[in-house]
Amino acid sequence: MTVNHPFSSKRVVKIVEVGARDGLQNEKGTVPTHTKIELIERLSSAGLRHIEAGSFVSPKWVPQMADTAAIQSHLIAHPPPASVPITYSYLTPNMQGFTSYLAGAALSSVPSQHSSEIAIFAAASESFSQRNINCSIAESLTRFRPIVKKALAEGIKVRGYVSMIIECPYDGPTSPSMVADVVEGLLDMGCYEVSLGDTNGVGTPGSIGRLVNYLIKERRLPSEKLAGHFHDTYGQAIVNCLVALEAGIRTFDSSVAGLGGCPYSKGATGNVATEDLVYFLEGTGVRTNVDLQKIVETGDWISKELGRKNESKVGTALMARL
Numbered sequence: 001m002t003v004n005h006p007f008s009s010k011r012v013v014k015i016v017e018v019g020a021r022d023g024l025q026n027e028k029g030t031v032p033t034h035t036k037i038e039l040i041e042r043l044s045s046a047g048l049r050h051i052e053a054g055s056f057v058s059p060k061w062v063p064q065m066a067d068t069a070a071i072q073s074h075l076i077a078h079p080p081p082a083s084v085p086i087t088y089s090y091l092t093p094n095m096q097g098f099t100s101y102l103a104g105a106a107l108s109s110v111p112s113q114h115s116s117e118i119a120i121f122a123a124a125s126e127s128f129s130q131r132n133i134n135c136s137i138a139e140s141l142t143r144f145r146p147i148v149k150k151a152l153a154e155g156i157k158v159r160g161y162v163s164m165i166i167e168c169p170y171d172g173p174t175s176p177s178m179v180a181d182v183v184e185g186l187l188d189m190g191c192y193e194v195s196l197g198d199t200n201g202v203g204t205p206g207s208i209g210r211l212v213n214y215l216i217k218e219r220r221l222p223s224e225k226l227a228g229h230f231h232d233t234y235g236q237a238i239v240n241c242l243v244a245l246e247a248g249i250r251t252f253d254s255s256v257a258g259l260g261g262c263p264y265s266k267g268a269t270g271n272v273a274t275e276d277l278v279y280f281l282e283g284t285g286v287r288t289n290v291d292l293q294k295i296v297e298t299g300d301w302i303s304k305e306l307g308r309k310n311e312s313k314v315g316t317a318l319m320a321r322l
């Protein structure tokens with residue numbers, strides 16, 4: 001994914017597709033496991049190379065992710081061709097989740113081109129941390145440290161998340177210094193990248209711009225280790241990606257058809273749609289290597305499967321032209 005734009009200084013932009021995890025975790029009805037697997041396979045055949053495949057979380061808390069072990073097992077048994085390097089990732093909130101991930105991964109004779117990794121998820125708001133993972137921010141970082149240590153010892157990469165980077169529905173505005181402290185904590189323990197979650201999509205180019213510039217310029221956090229994870233609740237996600245791109249961020253999370261919402265943030269809608277992100281990046285001179293037509297068809301297909309409105313503007317526009 002080569003970037004040829006004044007914003008981009010010819011560097012690589014990575015898209016992390018979160019539709020099969022963030023996108024589906026809040027669906028009310030049960031999404032059949034075979035539908036999730038078909039979604040993941042369609043996403044990879046559209047050219048996406050970093051795909052979140054599920055969460056090893058408590059099924060009492062998030063029932064929709066209860067079949068993650070079955071998905072992991074299928075993906076291990078049916079790897080993509082060696083010429084298609086894909087990373088599947090799984091959320092692990094605690095040692096129990098990481099142990100379940102490891103038990104599944106142990107069944108694998110993973111070729112080097114196809115790998116998996118885990119993600120841990122913290123918050124910059126105390127109330128959201130309690131509601132989402134039932135512990136304080138400090139307790140969550142203490143809980144994550146041995147997971148990261150063990151994962152790195154096993155050669156497994158760990159991604160971090162920080163939720164509620166702009167404002168929390170329970171605690172109000174989030175202080176940028178709190179975001180920076182949590183990002184630093186995750187990087188210090190060994191996360192290779194931390195994704196900045198505007199969980200409820202309230203961020204604007206002003207607030208996101210101020211935050212990312214504060215993180216990169218004042219707190220000296222490495223831009224290459226930060227990712228933008230912008231929900232589109234208020235229709236600001238693409239323009240927020242633009243300001244983050246201008247600030248030097250080169251990894252963006254997105255969800256096909258804009259699927260999603262967070263079970264512990266009422267009213268929050270999906271991530272920026274992958275179709276909209278690809279169209280925006282390509283239009284900005286960034287090559288994504290994602291087949292826009294295929295991702296649009298995937299967004300149309302999964303929206304119909306779920307009986308949902310397709311939240312991608314680009315997807316809707318291009319489907320109308322067929």
Ligand SMILES: CC(C)(COP(=O)([O-])OP(=O)([O-])OC[C@H]1O[C@@H](n2cnc3c(N)ncnc32)[C@H](O)[C@@H]1OP(=O)([O-])[O-])[C@@H](O)C(=O)NCCC(=O)NCCSC(=O)C[C@@](C)(O)CC(=O)[O-]
Binds near residue numbers: 055121132164
């Ligand atoms: C973290 C816990 C587990 C704490 O939940 P807890 O209740 O404090 O856990 P516990 O350790 O006290 O255990 C209670 C029960 O849960 C079970 N349990 C315990 N752990 C697991 C596990 N890993 N897998 C399966 N089962 C588990 C455990 O076995 C036990 O079962 P019981 O004995 O009662 O039958 C819970 O709060 C949880 O699962 N939370 C997950 C919430 C979640 O998935 N949220 C959505 C993802 S975050 C997000 O979407 C934001 C993000 C990342 O996209 C970025 C952004 O947009 O901001």
